[in-house]
Amino acid sequence: MASSGSGNSHEAWGSRIGLILAMAGNAIGLGNFLRFPRQAAANGGGSFMITYFIALLLLGIPLMWIEWGIGRNGGRYRKGHTPGMFAAIWRHPAAKYVGAVGLVVPLVVMIYYTYIESWTAAFAWFSLTKDYWGHTTQEGMIGYLQSFQAISPEGAPVYHKPWTPYAFFIGTLFINIYVLSKGISGGIEKLAKIGMPILFLFAIVLAGVVLFLPAQPGIGATPWQGLEFIYKPDYSRLGEPGVWLASAGQIFFTLSVGMCTLTAYASYLSKKDDITLNGIATAATNETAEVVLGGTIAIPAAVTFFGVSGAMAIAQGGSFDLGFATMPVVFQQLPFGNLLGVAWFGLLFFAGITSSVAMLTPITAFFREEFGFKRETVAWSLGALCLVFGLMHVYWLEHGVLDEWDYWAGTFGLVVVAVIEVILFMWIFKPNKAWESMHQGADIRIPQIFKFIMTYVTPLYLLFILGWWGWVDAIPILLNEKSAGGGVLDPANTPYITFARAIIVLFAITAVVLIKMAWARNKYDDRKGFVEVDRSGEGA
Amino acid sequence: MSTSAIVFMAGSWTFVLGLTFWSFYKLLQDKKHFDPDGIGPAVPPKPGETER
Numbered sequence: 001m002a003s004s005g006s007g008n009s010h011e012a013w014g015s016r017i018g019l020i021l022a023m024a025g026n027a028i029g030l031g032n033f034l035r036f037p038r039q040a041a042a043n044g045g046g047s048f049m050i051t052y053f054i055a056l057l058l059l060g061i062p063l064m065w066i067e068w069g070i071g072r073n074g075g076r077y078r079k080g081h082t083p084g085m086f087a088a089i090w091r092h093p094a095a096k097y098v099g100a101v102g103l104v105v106p107l108v109v110m111i112y113y114t115y116i117e118s119w120t121a122a123f124a125w126f127s128l129t130k131d132y133w134g135h136t137t138q139e140g141m142i143g144y145l146q147s148f149q150a151i152s153p154e155g156a157p158v159y160h161k162p163w164t165p166y167a168f169f170i171g172t173l174f175i176n177i178y179v180l181s182k183g184i185s186g187g188i189e190k191l192a193k194i195g196m197p198i199l200f201l202f203a204i205v206l207a208g209v210v211l212f213l214p215a216q217p218g219i220g221a222t223p224w225q226g227l228e229f230i231y232k233p234d235y236s237r238l239g240e241p242g243v244w245l246a247s248a249g250q251i252f253f254t255l256s257v258g259m260c261t262l263t264a265y266a267s268y269l270s271k272k273d274d275i276t277l278n279g280i281a282t283a284a285t286n287e288t289a290e291v292v293l294g295g296t297i298a299i300p301a302a303v304t305f306f307g308v309s310g311a312m313a314i315a316q317g318g319s320f321d322l323g324f325a326t327m328p329v330v331f332q333q334l335p336f337g338n339l340l341g342v343a344w345f346g347l348l349f350f351a352g353i354t355s356s357v358a359m360l361t362p363i364t365a366f367f368r369e370e371f372g373f374k375r376e377t378v379a380w381s382l383g384a385l386c387l388v389f390g391l392m393h394v395y396w397l398e399h400g401v402l403d404e405w406d407y408w409a410g411t412f413g414l415v416v417v418a419v420i421e422v423i424l425f426m427w428i429f430k431p432n433k434a435w436e437s438m439h440q441g442a443d444i445r446i447p448q449i450f451k452f453i454m455t456y457v458t459p460l461y462l463l464f465i466l467g468w469w470g471w472v473d474a475i476p477i478l479l480n481e482k483s484a485g486g487g488v489l490d491p492a493n494t495p496y497i498t499f500a501r502a503i504i505v506l507f508a509i510t511a512v513v514l515i516k517m518a519w520a521r522n523k524y525d526d527r528k529g530f531v532e533v534d535r536s537g538e539g540a
Numbered sequence: 541m542s543t544s545a546i547v548f549m550a551g552s553w554t555f556v557l558g559l560t561f562w563s564f565y566k567l568l569q570d571k572k573h574f575d576p577d578g579i580g581p582a583v584p585p586k587p588g589e590t591e592r
Binding site: 016017020045046049053224225227228230231232233277278280281283284285287288290291292443444 | 541542544545546547548549551552553555556557559560562563564566567
């Protein structure tokens with residue numbers, strides 16, 4: 001093989017702490033503060049925590065190390081994208097095409113995730129200007145949220161201009177693409193160094209305020225009853241497969257495994273750089289944000305102001321109702337409530353943006369490394385693509401297209417990617433080679449038991465999840481027997497959902513064609529592998 | 541809060557905070573890599589070797 005690509009992509013992390021913050025920022029997202037407390041409360045409290053930590057040890061942390069390992073191994077050949085990383089591990093013509101999933105999944109998630117992220121930017125602004133002040137009930141705030149999303153029921157009051165959600169989406173997307181266009185060290189790492197301390201500051205302030213909230217007249221509940229609501233164990237739930245699957249799913253979402261962003265970030269490390277300690281530090285930082293801070297804000301606040309039964313009903317309504325309706329009601333009843341609202345939605349915005357900027361990194365690396373395009377050109381071109389398809393979500397939100405993409409890419413797709421990764425790295429690359437690769441430059445030794453876990457337990461656990469979700473959800477959703485967002489599918493939405501699926505298929509076909517073109521252009525030989533690039537002077 | 545809820549909360553927080561403080565304590569020690577030439581060891585290092 002003649003080369004490892006034509007791109008002039010000599011990028012690297014500027015510092016180790018910048019790398020950790022960017023990796024943790026990638027992992028810490030909206031799910032830490034909205035999804036986790038709701039899942040814990042709805043799935044047996046303390047019992048959920050048992051299954052959650054088991055999933056962390058058997059799935060999350062092993063997959064974290066595996067993704068760092070796959071990424072850094074790809075970086076040896078200057079491959080920051082999964083087609084190249086998989087081809088570096090598995091010298092087979094099919095490997096590069098299997099890697100297409102690692103380009104499509106993060107691209108699809110990025111498009112709709114940025115739209116949700118734009119809601120947090122909008123509500124931070126609405127908090128600062130007290131725009132939603134006066135909507136002091138849960139129902140009132142849900143109406144306000146629906147007005148912003150332009151999905152108000154017929155005849156319901158409208159509080160926003162029709163262009164408002166579009167303006168916030170375009171602004172949020174612009175910030176994302178600007179950061180991406182500045183590169184790894186100059187954009188993503190700088191954002192992480194600014195965003196992560198702000199995120200933790202806002203979270204600590206909010207958790208402190210919530211924990212010392214007095215019992216409200218007529219309600220009588222305290223924040224500590226909210227914590228009881230999350231942590232009280234219901235041992236009878238431990239026998240339910242649904243609880244185990246919910247906790248495994250939460251571990252997936254929270255650590256961003258299967259998103260191919262960790263692998264992309266790790267590809268900018270040299271083989272002298274540690275990945276074992278960095279990997280566990282990233283996972284631990286994310287878990288602190290989720291378990292300690294994420295569990296201490298939304299649910300305890302909801303219990304204090306709505307009582308346990310009210311909070312339970314809110315939690316069943318979904319994460320967005322909790323974050324965008326319940327919390328604003330709470331803020332309106334607190335001193336400096338508008339500033340606390342800015343802190344809450346600012347926290348969610350920084351959690352979101354440090355994740356979303358990572359999602360275009362793999363596809364950016366692909367175009368730079370394989371076709372030699374400039375970073376700025378790739379970033380702004382992808383921005384245009386995200387704008388076109390993002391507007392589809394803004395315009396058709398009520399027709400379930402976002403839920404459809406979230407299911408196939410952001411839920412099922414993550415497990416598919418993880419299964420592929422673990423099979424490639426632990427079974428095809430072989431356990432001994434993978435283990436040795438992970439320990440190059442290592443600052444800590446991974447306990448030997450994890451070699452067994454990564455080789456046998458993690459793949460079987462993943463295959464069980466994939467099989468179960470496939471049978472219970474994926475097939476019925478594919479057959480339009482149920483909605484991706486839950487409940488019965490409205491037949492009127494079928495054309496929109498079919499169109500949304502067709503776009504994902506179109507992305508996948510395009511990715512396969514581009515991979516074929518890239519391999520032909522660079523004259524890669526699938527059986528010989530890539531030429532190693534010396535990047536010992538790079539990295540964190 | 542009930543005793544069982546306190547136990548689960550304390551256990552969860554201790555685990556994640558302990559893991560975080562331990563990992564950042566190791567990171568901030570800023571040790572030299574045991575693999576300065578970047579070739580990597582033939583076998584994974586034994587506990588304690590990374591201290592050097």
